Amino acid sequence: MSEYIHLINGKEVAFTNSEIVERQAEEKAWNDASATRKLAEIKQIRLQKLNETDYLANSDVTMPDNVKTWRQTLRDLPANHTDEAAYDALLARDADGKLTNSVWSKP
Amino acid sequence: MSSEIKADKWSPASGTSATIGDSGDTYTVPSGATLTASAATVNLPTSIITGVAEKTTLVDADKFLISDSAASGAFKHVQKSNLPSGALVRLYSLADNTSSVTNITIDNVFSADYDDYLVLGDLTSASNAQNLRYKFRDGSGDRADSEYDHRMLFATTGDSAGTQHSISATGQDYGRLTDSSNNDNVRVAARIALHIFNPYSASRRASITMTNRHLSSGADVGYTFGVNDYKNDTQLTGIKFYWASGNVSQSRINIYGYKKA
Numbered sequence: 437m438s439e440y441i442h443l444i445n446g447k448e449v450a451f452t453n454s455e456i457v458e459r460q461a462e463e464k465a466w467n468d469a470s471a472t473r474k475l476a477e478i479k480q481i482r483l484q485k486l487n488e489t490d491y492l493a494n495s496d497v498t499m500p501d502n503v504k505t506w507r508q509t510l511r512d513l514p515a516n517h518t519d520e521a522a523y524d525a526l527l528a529r530d531a532d533g534k535l536t537n538s539v540w541s542k543p
Numbered sequence: 544m545s546s547e548i549k550a551d552k553w554s555p556a557s558g559t560s561a562t563i564g565d566s567g568d569t570y571t572v573p574s575g576a577t578l579t580a581s582a583a584t585v586n587l588p589t590s591i592i593t594g595v596a597e598k599t600t601l602v603d604a605d606k607f608l609i610s611d612s613a614a615s616g617a618f619k620h621v622q623k624s625n626l627p628s629g630a631l632v633r634l635y636s637l638a639d640n641t642s643s644v645t646n647i648t649i650d651n652v653f654s655a656d657y658d659d660y661l662v663l664g665d666l667t668s669a670s671n672a673q674n675l676r677y678k679f680r681d682g683s684g685d686r687a688d689s690e691y692d693h694r695m696l697f698a699t700t701g702d703s704a705g706t707q708h709s710i711s712a713t714g715q716d717y718g719r720l721t722d723s724s725n726n727d728n729v730r731v732a733a734r735i736a737l738h739i740f741n742p743y744s745a746s747r748r749a750s751i752t753m754t755n756r757h758l759s760s761g762a763d764v765g766y767t768f769g770v771n772d773y774k775n776d777t778q779l780t781g782i783k784f785y786w787a788s789g790n791v792s793q794s795r796i797n798i799y800g801y802k803k804a
Binding site: 439440441442443444445446448451459462463466467470473477480481483484527529531533 | 635637640642643644645646647648649650651672673699706707708723759761762763787788789790791794
């Protein structure tokens with residue numbers, strides 16, 4: 437049986453040829469957008485990291501220089517990381533799900 | 544008939560006990576005759592229940608014998624459709640399916656019998672980092688017109704603060720149920736709890752509200768709160784679940800209808 441199978445009300449039904457073509461196009465569109473999704477996830481994490489130190493920009497607080505440098509590094513991530521392998525390195529996590537790339541660690 | 548006994552009353556020859564016939568004998572009360580036990584005690588063998596065929600699935604027209612308290616305990620029957628039950632009626636069940644399939648399609652589950660539905664289930668993808676999607680269906684198959692909108696908030700554990708973000712999209716040709724999900728069969732990629740409103744209505748659009756749990760692509764536990772709308776007021780009769788890419792490696796789904804009254 438084809439690897440493309442409907443399970444319709446509990447009964448397995450093979451895709452027709454036209455359904456296979458349609459599904460493969462759908463999967464290709466998804467897979468082609470993989471790098472875009474990863475970059476979006478990086479930007480989400482970056483936004484959260486920046487938000488966590490935004491209070492240091494208040495007028496009654498002095499932001500340490502190393503934090504300024506770190507925040508600029510975060511802002512520059514998309515410019516300095518431009519392919520999917522670089523995105524994977526930024527999104528690497530340990531077994532507990534914690535991000536492992538040192539770029540995310542606040543100094 | 545070889546002989547006939549005519550008597551106004553039968554009584555034991557002595558004491559208070561008597562027997563009619565012998566084992567193997569058959570006595571017949573003819574059609575039209577009346578056998579009245581009045582308020583007497585009638586002992587019947589339990590085999591009148593256990594000795595007949597079992598029925599394992601009840602339908603609405605099945606009947607139960609009752610004693611009607613509102614009519615001096617008179618025998619009456621009540622149909623299964625009138626029996627009291629919970630507010631939820633299970634309409635579809637897929638139990639622990641581990642066959643790799645491309646989608647889980649459930650047809651003819653929405654009807655005029657119910658306005659709103661509850662879907663509980665879990666699905667795991669064969670590939671990592673997939674979004675769980677759905678399409679409504681009708682008698683012609685998938686509703687793949689660009690009428691699906693979704694808006695949802697995601698959060699995952701992960702680093703100390705966790706990550707949160709929201710997404711929205713309009714005019715999609717599919718609905719979306721989770722953030723990027725893992726392919727771990729043991730920890731389960733997605734557990735979904737959907738309320739589907741008015742899928743069968745021809746005058747109101749269908750909506751889904753949901754509280755789902757997913758396992759992120761990094762294997763962190765996350766939640767999805769969100770809504771989906773289908774902006775075509777057509778009568779929908781089914782739904783299809785599938786991952787953006789790759790197969791469904793395991794699944795378990797139950798769909799319930801909320802009783803109207």
